[in-house]
Amino acid sequence: MKQEITLLDVTLRDGSHSMRHAFTEEQVRQVARGFEQAGVKYFEVSHGDGLGGSSLQYGFSTVDELKLIEAASEECKNANISVLILPGIGLKEDMEDAKRAGAKMVRVATHVTEADVAKQHIHLGRNLGLKTVGFLMMAHMAPTATLVQQAKLFESYGAEIVYVTDSAGALLPHEVKEKVSALKENLSCEVGFHAHNNLSLAMANSMAAVEAGATYIDGSLRCLGAGSGNTQTEVMVAVFERLGYESGIKLFPIMDVANEVVAKFMPRPQEITGSSLMMGYSGVYSSFLLFTQEAAKRYNVDERDILLQLGKMQAVGGQEDLIYEVARELVAKNVITK
Numbered sequence: 401m402k403q404e405i406t407l408l409d410v411t412l413r414d415g416s417h418s419m420r421h422a423f424t425e426e427q428v429r430q431v432a433r434g435f436e437q438a439g440v441k442y443f444e445v446s447h448g449d450g451l452g453g454s455s456l457q458y459g460f461s462t463v464d465e466l467k468l469i470e471a472a473s474e475e476c477k478n479a480n481i482s483v484l485i486l487p488g489i490g491l492k493e494d495m496e497d498a499k500r501a502g503a504k505m506v507r508v509a510t511h512v513t514e515a516d517v518a519k520q521h522i523h524l525g526r527n528l529g530l531k532t533v534g535f536l537m538m539a540h541m542a543p544t545a546t547l548v549q550q551a552k553l554f555e556s557y558g559a560e561i562v563y564v565t566d567s568a569g570a571l572l573p574h575e576v577k578e579k580v581s582a583l584k585e586n587l588s589c590e591v592g593f594h595a596h597n598n599l600s601l602a603m604a605n606s607m608a609a610v611e612a613g614a615t616y617i618d619g620s621l622r623c624l625g626a627g628s629g630n631t632q633t634e635v636m637v638a639v640f641e642r643l644g645y646e647s648g649i650k651l652f653p654i655m656d657v658a659n660e661v662v663a664k665f666m667p668r669p670q671e672i673t674g675s676s677l678m679m680g681y682s683g684v685y686s687s688f689l690l691f692t693q694e695a696a697k698r699y700n701v702d703e704r705d706i707l708l709q710l711g712k713m714q715a716v717g718g719q720e721d722l723i724y725e726v727a728r729e730l731v732a733k734n735v736i737t738k
């Protein structure tokens with residue numbers, strides 16, 4: 401019997417960063433229809449920074465995420481919609497609204513050392529009858545023992561799956577293996593893994609995660625996501641099938657939605673540019689990419705210098721304002737390298 405894994409697609413959520421949160425209802429419907437036909441079990445829809453993310457700080461959504469969740473849900477009979485929520489950005493009401501709009505799963509995301517802020521959200525997810533997941537972001541920033549401690553908190557609150565989230569695309573395969581194995585040894589719930597491709601390691605890291613026992617792996621079509629994007633879903637379908645795993649996703653239909661739908665609205669190819677490489681190298685949150693490019697342009701400084709400095713400062717999600725501060729400091733110090 402083939403071992404089952406769930407490939408959870410985040411094109412319509414992590415991809416929202418790359419799309420500057422401008423998904424249209426028609427784009428979402430087309431992708432959702434494609435997922436339904438291809439046999440995808442779970443896919444995520446919401447603002448890139450999760451429910452309630454539409455704001456001056458993170459970027460306003462063109463179309464209200466609830467409308468997008470509702471539209472996606474209307475297209476699906478078997479595929480289930482997940483939403484992401486970051487405590488402090490999204491509210492209790494947002495989770496309730498998302499459930500009414502058709503969400504079946506909620507992933508509660510915190511910085512890797514802050515699982516304790518998710519207790520109420522995990523409880524609420526369970527009370528709403530949603531499949532409830534803990535999502536430990538910027539996993540490269542904590543030693544494995546801390547990650548285990550934090551994952552245990554999530555599990556104790558009721559999370560049914562806990563994710564190791566490589567938000568900066570900074571982890572190397574042996575580190576993924578160590579972290580996922582430690583969670584498998586210390587938790588009873590399932591373990592998931594979310595990669596970013598900033599060091600061209602998303603696929604290798606996803607394979608390392610599955611080999612270490614992860615059963616949920618995130619991906620996005622054509623890699624559409626923050627930074628250099630995520631592990632490419634349609635490629636994972638092929639690779640994991642070759643490795644003898646069963647994802648339930650049909651290869652040709654998932655390739656069709658990637659190439660006939662998503663590729664046509666992507667604003668740019670998901671390449672590993674100088675800046676996204678630097679994010680993986682210095683451990684910077686992938687969703688900082690477009691803000692960094694804007695700040696570099698505005699202050700005429702090298703994006704790589706901003707990113708190196710943000711990495712040294714250990715900047716985390718929610719500190720987007722630091723990007724501009726660092727750019728201004730580089731100007732003040734006369735580090736004008738462009």
Ligand SMILES: C[C@H](O)CC(=O)C(=O)O
Pocket residue numbers: 414448449450486509537538565566567568594626686687717
């Ligand atoms: C809010 C972030 O975009 C969540 C995520 O996908 C990550 O940390 O990676």
Ligand SMILES: [Mn+2]
Pocket residue numbers: 414567594595596625626686
């Ligand atoms: Mn991500």
